Amino acid sequence: MSKTIRFNAFDMNCVGHQSPGLWAHPRDKSWKYKDLDYWQDLARTLEKGVFDGIFIADVIGYYDVYKGSNYHAIHQAAQIPVNDPLQLAAPIALATEHLGIGITASTSFEHPYTFARRLSTADHHTKGRIGWNIVTSYLESGAKNIGEGGLRRHDNRYEVAAEYIEVLYKLFEGSWEEGAVLRDREKRIFTDPSKVHEIGHKGKYFDVPGYHLSEPSPQRTPVLYQAGASGPGKAFAAEQAECIFVAAPTKSVLKAHVADMRRRVAEAGRDPKKVYIYTLITIITDETEEKAQKKFEEYQNFVSYDGSLVFMSGWSGIDFGQYAPTDAVKKVETNAIHSFVEHVAGGDKSWTIDELAKFGGIGGLGPVFVGSPSRIADILQEWVDDTDVDGFNIAYAVTPDSFEDVVGYIVPELQKRGVYPTTYKPGTLREKLFGDGDYLPANHPANRYRDIEAVKREEAAFNAATLKESVA
Numbered sequence: 001m002s003k004t005i006r007f008n009a010f011d012m013n014c015v016g017h018q019s020p021g022l023w024a025h026p027r028d029k030s031w032k033y034k035d036l037d038y039w040q041d042l043a044r045t046l047e048k049g050v051f052d053g054i055f056i057a058d059v060i061g062y063y064d065v066y067k068g069s070n071y072h073a074i075h076q077a078a079q080i081p082v083n084d085p086l087q088l089a090a091p092i093a094l095a096t097e098h099l100g101i102g103i104t105a106s107t108s109f110e111h112p113y114t115f116a117r118r119l120s121t122a123d124h125h126t127k128g129r130i131g132w133n134i135v136t137s138y139l140e141s142g143a144k145n146i147g148e149g150g151l152r153r154h155d156n157r158y159e160v161a162a163e164y165i166e167v168l169y170k171l172f173e174g175s176w177e178e179g180a181v182l183r184d185r186e187k188r189i190f191t192d193p194s195k196v197h198e199i200g201h202k203g204k205y206f207d208v209p210g211y212h213l214s215e216p217s218p219q220r221t222p223v224l225y226q227a228g229a230s231g232p233g234k235a236f237a238a239e240q241a242e243c244i245f246v247a248a249p250t251k252s253v254l255k256a257h258v259a260d261m262r263r264r265v266a267e268a269g270r271d272p273k274k275v276y277i278y279t280l281i282t283i284i285t286d287e288t289e290e291k292a293q294k295k296f297e298e299y300q301n302f303v304s305y306d307g308s309l310v311f312m313s314g315w316s317g318i319d320f321g322q323y324a325p326t327d328a329v330k331k332v333e334t335n336a337i338h339s340f341v342e343h344v345a346g347g348d349k350s351w352t353i354d355e356l357a358k359f360g361g362i363g364g365l366g367p368v369f370v371g372s373p374s375r376i377a378d379i380l381q382e383w384v385d386d387t388d389v390d391g392f393n394i395a396y397a398v399t400p401d402s403f404e405d406v407v408g409y410i411v412p413e414l415q416k417r418g419v420y421p422t423t424y425k426p427g428t429l430r431e432k433l434f435g436d437g438d439y440l441p442a443n444h445p446a447n448r449y450r451d452i453e454a455v456k457r458e459e460a461a462f463n464a465a466t467l468k469e470s471v472a
Contacts, residue, residue: 002381004418006391012057014082018364020307028398040095049407050421052098056085060109063314067321074457085353098424102131107164116171120214128218128428133225158232164202170199174219174452175212186422240265247280247365255387276390282363284370296370299397325354363395373413401451
Protein backbone atom coordinates (compact mmCIF):
# COMPACT_ATOMS: atom_id res chain seq x y z
CA MET A 1 0.00 0.00 0.00
CA SER A 2 1.35 3.42 -0.92
CA LYS A 3 2.39 5.77 1.86
CA THR A 4 0.52 9.01 2.42
CA ILE A 5 1.02 11.52 -0.40
CA ARG A 6 1.67 15.15 0.55
CA PHE A 7 0.99 18.32 -1.47
CA ASN A 8 2.42 21.82 -1.41
CA ALA A 9 1.36 24.57 -3.77
CA PHE A 10 4.27 26.26 -5.55
CA ASP A 11 3.72 29.94 -6.32
CA MET A 12 5.49 33.27 -6.33
CA ASN A 13 4.46 36.87 -5.69
CA CYS A 14 4.62 37.66 -9.41
CA VAL A 15 2.97 37.02 -12.79
CA GLY A 16 3.11 33.58 -14.39
CA HIS A 17 5.74 32.14 -12.07
CA GLN A 18 7.11 29.10 -13.98
CA SER A 19 4.76 29.05 -16.97
CA PRO A 20 5.95 31.98 -19.11
CA GLY A 21 3.32 33.28 -21.52
CA LEU A 22 0.39 31.60 -19.77
CA TRP A 23 -0.47 34.95 -18.15
CA ALA A 24 -2.17 35.74 -21.49
CA HIS A 25 -4.65 32.88 -21.06
CA PRO A 26 -8.15 34.35 -20.59
CA ARG A 27 -8.72 32.43 -17.33
CA ASP A 28 -5.33 33.18 -15.75
CA LYS A 29 -5.47 35.54 -12.77
CA SER A 30 -1.81 35.66 -11.82
CA TRP A 31 -1.87 39.35 -12.76
CA LYS A 32 -3.81 39.81 -9.51
CA TYR A 33 -0.68 38.90 -7.50
CA LYS A 34 -0.75 42.48 -6.13
CA ASP A 35 -4.15 41.94 -4.49
CA LEU A 36 -4.50 40.32 -1.08
CA ASP A 37 -7.91 38.87 -1.93
CA TYR A 38 -6.25 36.80 -4.69
CA TRP A 39 -3.89 35.20 -2.17
CA GLN A 40 -6.58 34.70 0.45
CA ASP A 41 -8.94 33.03 -2.04
CA LEU A 42 -6.12 30.75 -3.22
CA ALA A 43 -5.18 29.89 0.36
CA ARG A 44 -8.76 28.88 1.16
CA THR A 45 -8.80 26.61 -1.89
CA LEU A 46 -5.55 24.94 -0.82
CA GLU A 47 -6.77 24.46 2.75
CA LYS A 48 -9.93 22.84 1.40
CA GLY A 49 -7.58 20.42 -0.38
CA VAL A 50 -5.63 19.72 2.86
CA PHE A 51 -2.34 20.93 1.34
CA ASP A 52 0.59 20.98 3.74
CA GLY A 53 1.25 24.53 2.69
CA ILE A 54 1.78 27.16 0.09
CA PHE A 55 5.45 27.49 -0.80
CA ILE A 56 6.20 30.99 -2.09
CA ALA A 57 9.35 31.22 -4.17
CA ASP A 58 11.40 34.38 -4.64
CA VAL A 59 14.38 35.85 -6.44
CA ILE A 60 16.33 39.03 -5.83
CA GLY A 61 17.37 40.31 -9.23
CA TYR A 62 16.20 39.67 -12.76
CA TYR A 63 16.94 37.22 -15.55
CA ASP A 64 19.40 38.84 -17.93
CA VAL A 65 21.50 35.89 -19.14
CA TYR A 66 19.35 35.02 -22.19
CA LYS A 67 20.66 36.93 -25.21
CA GLY A 68 22.66 39.08 -22.83
CA SER A 69 19.81 41.31 -21.68
CA ASN A 70 16.67 41.45 -19.56
CA TYR A 71 14.47 42.45 -22.51
CA HIS A 72 12.62 39.15 -22.84
CA ALA A 73 12.25 38.78 -19.05
CA ILE A 74 10.51 42.14 -18.83
CA HIS A 75 8.58 41.62 -22.07
CA GLN A 76 7.12 38.29 -20.88
CA ALA A 77 6.90 39.09 -17.14
CA ALA A 78 9.36 36.27 -16.39
CA GLN A 79 9.38 36.77 -12.60
CA ILE A 80 9.53 40.52 -13.01
CA PRO A 81 7.67 42.43 -11.67
CA VAL A 82 7.93 40.55 -8.37
CA ASN A 83 6.88 41.54 -4.84
CA ASP A 84 8.14 40.60 -1.39
CA PRO A 85 6.89 37.14 -0.29
CA LEU A 86 7.02 37.56 3.49
CA GLN A 87 4.31 40.22 3.47
CA LEU A 88 1.84 37.57 2.28
CA ALA A 89 2.13 35.54 5.49
CA ALA A 90 -0.27 37.57 7.63
CA PRO A 91 -3.13 37.87 5.11
CA ILE A 92 -2.90 34.18 4.23
CA ALA A 93 -2.95 33.29 7.93
CA LEU A 94 -6.03 35.46 8.48
CA ALA A 95 -7.89 33.60 5.72
CA THR A 96 -7.00 30.09 6.90
CA GLU A 97 -6.62 28.04 10.07
CA HIS A 98 -4.16 25.28 9.15
CA LEU A 99 -2.31 25.99 5.91
CA GLY A 100 1.47 26.21 6.24
CA ILE A 101 3.16 29.26 4.72
CA GLY A 102 6.64 28.68 3.32
CA ILE A 103 8.58 31.84 2.56
CA THR A 104 11.72 31.96 0.43
CA ALA A 105 14.42 34.37 1.58
CA SER A 106 18.09 34.48 0.67
CA THR A 107 21.07 34.43 3.00
CA SER A 108 22.88 36.64 0.49
CA PHE A 109 20.88 39.85 0.67
CA GLU A 110 19.75 40.58 4.23
CA HIS A 111 21.58 40.69 7.54
CA PRO A 112 20.60 37.78 9.84
CA TYR A 113 19.88 40.04 12.82
CA THR A 114 17.09 42.00 11.14
CA PHE A 115 15.83 38.95 9.25
CA ALA A 116 15.48 37.00 12.52
CA ARG A 117 13.03 39.60 13.80
CA ARG A 118 11.00 39.48 10.58
CA LEU A 119 10.73 35.68 10.76
CA SER A 120 9.80 35.65 14.44
CA THR A 121 7.15 38.30 13.80
CA ALA A 122 5.64 36.23 11.00
CA ASP A 123 5.65 33.09 13.17
CA HIS A 124 3.84 35.02 15.91
CA HIS A 125 1.27 36.45 13.49
CA THR A 126 0.51 33.05 11.95
CA LYS A 127 0.46 31.23 15.32
CA GLY A 128 3.35 29.04 14.27
CA ARG A 129 2.61 28.26 10.62
CA ILE A 130 5.74 29.75 9.05
CA GLY A 131 8.44 27.89 7.18
CA TRP A 132 11.63 29.39 5.76
CA ASN A 133 13.03 28.21 2.43
CA ILE A 134 16.77 28.80 2.78
CA VAL A 135 18.37 29.87 -0.50
CA THR A 136 21.75 31.38 -1.35
CA SER A 137 20.63 33.07 -4.63
CA TYR A 138 21.97 32.60 -8.14
CA LEU A 139 21.35 35.86 -10.06
CA GLU A 140 24.31 38.15 -10.63
CA SER A 141 21.90 41.05 -11.15
CA GLY A 142 20.68 40.81 -7.56
CA ALA A 143 24.18 40.99 -6.07
CA LYS A 144 25.13 43.90 -8.33
CA ASN A 145 22.10 45.93 -7.30
CA ILE A 146 22.94 45.82 -3.60
CA GLY A 147 26.48 46.96 -4.27
CA GLU A 148 28.33 43.65 -4.07
CA GLY A 149 29.57 43.80 -7.67
CA GLY A 150 28.55 40.20 -8.31
CA LEU A 151 27.75 36.86 -6.67
CA ARG A 152 30.16 35.04 -4.44
CA ARG A 153 31.34 31.72 -5.82
CA HIS A 154 28.77 28.93 -5.49
CA ASP A 155 30.45 26.93 -2.72
CA ASN A 156 31.33 30.07 -0.76
CA ARG A 157 27.65 31.06 -0.72
CA TYR A 158 26.91 27.91 1.30
CA GLU A 159 29.77 28.72 3.68
CA VAL A 160 28.12 32.09 4.31
CA ALA A 161 24.72 30.38 4.68
CA ALA A 162 26.10 28.00 7.32
CA GLU A 163 27.21 30.90 9.50
CA TYR A 164 24.02 32.84 8.73
CA ILE A 165 21.83 30.06 10.04
CA GLU A 166 24.10 29.60 13.07
CA VAL A 167 23.38 33.22 14.00
CA LEU A 168 19.65 32.60 13.61
CA TYR A 169 19.76 29.49 15.80
CA LYS A 170 21.53 31.46 18.53
CA LEU A 171 18.89 34.19 18.34
CA PHE A 172 15.84 31.91 18.03
CA GLU A 173 16.88 29.10 20.36
CA GLY A 174 19.33 30.55 22.89
CA SER A 175 18.78 34.26 23.40
CA TRP A 176 15.47 33.99 25.28
CA GLU A 177 15.05 31.08 27.71
CA GLU A 178 11.77 29.30 28.26
CA GLY A 179 9.85 31.27 30.87
CA ALA A 180 11.72 34.52 30.27
CA VAL A 181 8.46 36.34 29.56
CA LEU A 182 6.52 36.50 32.85
CA ARG A 183 3.82 39.15 32.25
CA ASP A 184 3.53 39.40 36.04
CA ARG A 185 1.20 42.33 36.71
CA GLU A 186 1.44 41.97 40.47
CA LYS A 187 5.23 42.33 40.55
CA ARG A 188 5.22 44.54 37.44
CA ILE A 189 7.79 42.35 35.71
CA PHE A 190 7.16 41.66 32.05
CA THR A 191 10.42 39.84 31.29
CA ASP A 192 13.03 38.31 33.61
CA PRO A 193 16.31 39.91 32.43
CA SER A 194 18.36 37.03 33.84
CA LYS A 195 16.76 34.75 31.25
CA VAL A 196 17.53 36.92 28.22
CA HIS A 197 21.06 36.56 26.85
CA GLU A 198 23.36 38.26 24.40
CA ILE A 199 24.48 35.71 21.82
CA GLY A 200 28.04 37.05 21.49
CA HIS A 201 28.51 35.87 17.91
CA LYS A 202 31.76 36.90 16.24
CA GLY A 203 32.36 34.97 13.04
CA LYS A 204 34.01 35.16 9.65
CA TYR A 205 31.07 36.93 7.99
CA PHE A 206 28.86 38.28 10.78
CA ASP A 207 29.28 40.01 14.15
CA VAL A 208 26.11 39.84 16.23
CA PRO A 209 26.88 40.51 19.90
CA GLY A 210 23.44 41.21 21.36
CA TYR A 211 19.95 39.96 22.14
CA HIS A 212 17.21 38.75 19.85
CA LEU A 213 14.65 41.54 19.53
CA SER A 214 11.60 39.25 19.60
CA GLU A 215 10.31 37.01 22.34
CA PRO A 216 10.19 33.32 21.37
CA SER A 217 7.59 32.57 18.71
CA PRO A 218 5.40 29.43 18.70
CA GLN A 219 8.02 27.39 16.81
CA ARG A 220 11.08 29.45 17.85
CA THR A 221 12.83 28.44 14.62
CA PRO A 222 10.35 28.22 11.70
CA VAL A 223 10.14 24.95 9.76
CA LEU A 224 13.28 24.76 7.61
CA TYR A 225 12.88 24.21 3.86
CA GLN A 226 15.79 23.85 1.45
CA ALA A 227 15.92 23.47 -2.31
CA GLY A 228 19.63 23.28 -3.12
CA ALA A 229 20.56 20.16 -5.08
CA SER A 230 24.25 20.71 -5.86
CA GLY A 231 26.90 18.95 -3.78
CA PRO A 232 27.17 21.77 -1.23
CA GLY A 233 23.39 22.22 -1.33
CA LYS A 234 22.78 18.56 -0.54
CA ALA A 235 25.27 18.63 2.33
CA PHE A 236 23.58 21.71 3.76
CA ALA A 237 20.11 20.18 3.39
CA ALA A 238 21.17 16.91 5.02
CA GLU A 239 22.33 18.76 8.12
CA GLN A 240 19.66 21.45 8.38
CA ALA A 241 16.46 20.94 6.35
CA GLU A 242 13.20 19.45 7.54
CA CYS A 243 11.58 19.63 4.08
CA ILE A 244 13.58 19.38 0.87
CA PHE A 245 12.28 20.56 -2.49
CA VAL A 246 13.71 19.05 -5.67
CA ALA A 247 13.07 19.41 -9.39
CA ALA A 248 13.74 16.21 -11.31
CA PRO A 249 12.82 15.94 -15.00
CA THR A 250 12.53 12.12 -14.88
CA LYS A 251 11.62 9.43 -12.38
CA SER A 252 15.07 7.85 -12.51
CA VAL A 253 16.75 11.16 -11.66
CA LEU A 254 14.33 11.64 -8.78
CA LYS A 255 14.88 8.12 -7.40
CA ALA A 256 18.65 8.59 -7.30
CA HIS A 257 18.30 12.02 -5.70
CA VAL A 258 15.92 10.83 -2.97
CA ALA A 259 18.12 7.84 -2.11
CA ASP A 260 21.17 10.09 -1.94
CA MET A 261 19.43 12.56 0.35
CA ARG A 262 18.10 9.85 2.67
CA ARG A 263 21.64 8.49 2.99
CA ARG A 264 23.11 11.93 3.66
CA VAL A 265 20.50 12.75 6.31
CA ALA A 266 21.19 9.46 8.12
CA GLU A 267 24.94 10.13 8.01
CA ALA A 268 24.26 13.52 9.59
CA GLY A 269 22.71 11.70 12.57
CA ARG A 270 19.12 12.53 11.76
CA ASP A 271 16.10 10.34 10.97
CA PRO A 272 15.77 10.23 7.15
CA LYS A 273 12.06 9.46 7.43
CA LYS A 274 11.56 12.66 9.41
CA VAL A 275 12.79 14.77 6.51
CA TYR A 276 10.15 15.17 3.81
CA ILE A 277 11.17 15.40 0.17
CA TYR A 278 8.79 17.06 -2.31
CA THR A 279 9.37 17.03 -6.07
CA LEU A 280 8.18 19.68 -8.51
CA ILE A 281 5.35 18.77 -10.89
CA THR A 282 2.49 20.40 -12.78
CA ILE A 283 -0.88 18.65 -13.06
CA ILE A 284 -3.33 19.27 -15.89
CA THR A 285 -6.53 17.34 -15.32
CA ASP A 286 -10.24 17.26 -16.04
CA GLU A 287 -13.16 14.83 -15.83
CA THR A 288 -11.85 12.67 -18.70
CA GLU A 289 -8.60 11.96 -20.54
CA GLU A 290 -9.95 13.73 -23.61
CA LYS A 291 -10.84 16.91 -21.72
CA ALA A 292 -7.48 16.94 -19.95
CA GLN A 293 -5.56 16.55 -23.22
CA LYS A 294 -7.62 19.28 -24.84
CA LYS A 295 -6.88 21.58 -21.89
CA PHE A 296 -3.15 20.82 -22.19
CA GLU A 297 -3.15 21.59 -25.90
CA GLU A 298 -4.98 24.83 -25.19
CA TYR A 299 -2.36 25.82 -22.63
CA GLN A 300 0.50 25.00 -24.99
CA ASN A 301 -0.76 27.62 -27.41
CA PHE A 302 0.17 30.31 -24.87
CA VAL A 303 3.69 29.13 -24.00
CA SER A 304 6.43 31.72 -24.63
CA TYR A 305 9.51 30.15 -26.26
CA ASP A 306 11.69 33.13 -25.32
CA GLY A 307 10.18 33.29 -21.83
CA SER A 308 11.02 29.63 -21.23
CA LEU A 309 14.63 30.11 -22.32
CA VAL A 310 14.86 33.22 -20.11
CA PHE A 311 14.33 30.91 -17.13
CA MET A 312 16.53 28.13 -18.45
CA SER A 313 19.37 30.56 -19.09
CA GLY A 314 18.96 32.26 -15.72
CA TRP A 315 18.82 29.01 -13.75
CA SER A 316 21.80 27.49 -15.53
CA GLY A 317 23.92 30.59 -16.13
CA ILE A 318 24.17 29.53 -19.79
CA ASP A 319 22.92 31.84 -22.54
CA PHE A 320 20.80 29.46 -24.61
CA GLY A 321 20.04 32.30 -27.00
CA GLN A 322 23.47 31.86 -28.60
CA TYR A 323 22.58 28.38 -29.91
CA ALA A 324 20.37 27.08 -32.70
CA PRO A 325 17.14 25.29 -31.65
CA THR A 326 18.56 21.96 -32.86
CA ASP A 327 21.83 22.26 -30.92
CA ALA A 328 22.39 19.88 -28.00
CA VAL A 329 22.47 21.17 -24.43
CA LYS A 330 25.99 20.74 -23.11
CA LYS A 331 27.37 20.87 -19.60
CA VAL A 332 29.11 24.16 -18.84
CA GLU A 333 30.56 25.21 -15.47
CA THR A 334 28.72 28.31 -14.21
CA ASN A 335 28.10 30.18 -10.97
CA ALA A 336 24.32 29.59 -11.03
CA ILE A 337 22.27 26.50 -10.11
CA HIS A 338 24.65 23.57 -10.43
CA SER A 339 21.94 20.92 -10.11
CA PHE A 340 20.15 22.30 -13.17
CA VAL A 341 23.20 21.77 -15.35
CA GLU A 342 23.90 18.35 -13.85
CA HIS A 343 20.34 17.05 -14.38
CA VAL A 344 19.68 18.52 -17.82
CA ALA A 345 23.11 18.42 -19.44
CA GLY A 346 24.48 15.44 -17.54
CA GLY A 347 21.38 13.34 -16.92
CA ASP A 348 19.99 10.23 -18.60
CA LYS A 349 18.37 12.14 -21.48
CA SER A 350 19.97 14.31 -24.16
CA TRP A 351 18.17 17.58 -24.90
CA THR A 352 18.16 20.02 -27.78
CA ILE A 353 17.59 23.71 -27.09
CA ASP A 354 14.13 23.47 -28.66
CA GLU A 355 13.18 20.47 -26.50
CA LEU A 356 14.41 22.27 -23.41
CA ALA A 357 12.32 25.35 -24.22
CA LYS A 358 9.18 23.27 -24.77
CA PHE A 359 9.79 21.19 -21.63
CA GLY A 360 10.17 24.31 -19.48
CA GLY A 361 7.26 26.20 -21.03
CA ILE A 362 4.78 24.90 -18.46
CA GLY A 363 5.82 24.33 -14.87
CA GLY A 364 9.55 24.94 -15.14
CA LEU A 365 11.92 22.02 -14.50
CA GLY A 366 9.35 19.53 -13.26
CA PRO A 367 7.38 17.10 -15.42
CA VAL A 368 3.82 17.86 -16.52
CA PHE A 369 1.27 15.13 -15.78
CA VAL A 370 -1.83 15.21 -18.01
CA GLY A 371 -4.89 13.03 -17.61
CA SER A 372 -8.09 12.10 -15.82
CA PRO A 373 -8.21 12.01 -12.00
CA SER A 374 -7.76 8.25 -12.03
CA ARG A 375 -4.79 8.42 -14.40
CA ILE A 376 -3.07 11.21 -12.43
CA ALA A 377 -3.61 9.36 -9.14
CA ASP A 378 -2.01 6.25 -10.68
CA ILE A 379 1.01 8.32 -11.76
CA LEU A 380 1.43 9.97 -8.37
CA GLN A 381 1.26 6.66 -6.52
CA GLU A 382 3.71 5.13 -8.98
CA TRP A 383 6.21 7.95 -8.48
CA VAL A 384 5.91 7.73 -4.69
CA ASP A 385 6.27 3.94 -4.69
CA ASP A 386 9.16 3.85 -7.16
CA THR A 387 11.21 6.80 -5.86
CA ASP A 388 10.41 7.01 -2.10
CA VAL A 389 9.55 10.71 -2.51
CA ASP A 390 7.13 12.01 0.15
CA GLY A 391 5.07 14.39 -1.89
CA PHE A 392 4.73 16.94 -4.63
CA ASN A 393 5.39 20.64 -4.95
CA ILE A 394 2.65 21.55 -7.42
CA ALA A 395 3.23 24.42 -9.86
CA TYR A 396 0.46 25.88 -11.97
CA ALA A 397 -0.14 26.37 -15.67
CA VAL A 398 -3.06 28.75 -15.16
CA THR A 399 -4.01 30.07 -11.75
CA PRO A 400 -6.22 29.54 -9.88
CA ASP A 401 -7.64 26.91 -12.29
CA SER A 402 -4.71 24.51 -11.95
CA PHE A 403 -4.97 24.44 -8.15
CA GLU A 404 -8.75 24.26 -8.19
CA ASP A 405 -8.55 21.27 -10.56
CA VAL A 406 -6.15 19.46 -8.22
CA VAL A 407 -8.38 20.14 -5.23
CA GLY A 408 -11.58 19.29 -7.10
CA TYR A 409 -10.43 16.21 -9.03
CA ILE A 410 -7.16 14.74 -7.70
CA VAL A 411 -7.51 15.16 -3.94
CA PRO A 412 -10.88 13.30 -3.75
CA GLU A 413 -9.48 10.47 -5.90
CA LEU A 414 -6.42 10.07 -3.67
CA GLN A 415 -8.56 10.28 -0.53
CA LYS A 416 -10.83 7.57 -1.92
CA ARG A 417 -7.73 5.39 -2.28
CA GLY A 418 -6.69 6.09 1.30
CA VAL A 419 -3.38 7.71 0.40
CA TYR A 420 -4.09 11.38 1.10
CA PRO A 421 -5.06 13.21 4.33
CA THR A 422 -8.71 14.08 4.91
CA THR A 423 -8.13 16.48 7.82
CA TYR A 424 -5.37 18.53 9.40
CA LYS A 425 -3.68 17.69 12.67
CA PRO A 426 -3.87 20.45 15.31
CA GLY A 427 -0.90 22.60 16.27
CA THR A 428 1.93 24.48 14.61
CA LEU A 429 3.22 23.68 11.14
CA ARG A 430 6.03 21.55 12.58
CA GLU A 431 3.62 19.63 14.77
CA LYS A 432 1.22 19.09 11.86
CA LEU A 433 4.01 17.75 9.67
CA PHE A 434 5.96 15.58 12.08
CA GLY A 435 3.89 15.16 15.23
CA ASP A 436 6.88 15.64 17.55
CA GLY A 437 6.19 19.05 19.03
CA ASP A 438 6.52 22.70 18.10
CA TYR A 439 10.31 22.98 18.30
CA LEU A 440 13.15 21.50 16.29
CA PRO A 441 13.99 17.98 17.58
CA ALA A 442 16.88 17.22 19.91
CA ASN A 443 18.95 15.63 17.12
CA HIS A 444 18.89 18.81 15.02
CA PRO A 445 22.05 20.99 15.01
CA ALA A 446 20.05 23.92 16.41
CA ASN A 447 19.72 22.05 19.70
CA ARG A 448 23.31 22.89 20.72
CA TYR A 449 22.47 26.61 20.74
CA ARG A 450 19.64 26.39 23.26
CA ASP A 451 22.06 26.98 26.15
CA ILE A 452 23.70 30.10 24.73
CA GLU A 453 25.92 30.65 27.77
CA ALA A 454 27.39 27.15 27.33
CA VAL A 455 27.91 27.85 23.63
CA LYS A 456 29.81 31.06 24.42
CA ARG A 457 32.04 29.23 26.94
CA GLU A 458 32.72 26.52 24.38
CA GLU A 459 33.59 29.06 21.68
CA ALA A 460 35.83 31.01 24.05
CA ALA A 461 37.72 27.84 24.99
CA PHE A 462 38.11 26.88 21.34
CA ASN A 463 39.39 30.33 20.38
CA ALA A 464 41.85 30.33 23.30
CA ALA A 465 43.17 26.90 22.32
CA THR A 466 43.50 27.97 18.68
CA LEU A 467 45.40 31.11 19.69
CA LYS A 468 47.72 29.11 21.96
CA GLU A 469 48.38 26.63 19.15
CA SER A 470 49.15 29.40 16.64
CA VAL A 471 51.57 31.10 19.07
CA ALA A 472 53.31 27.80 19.74
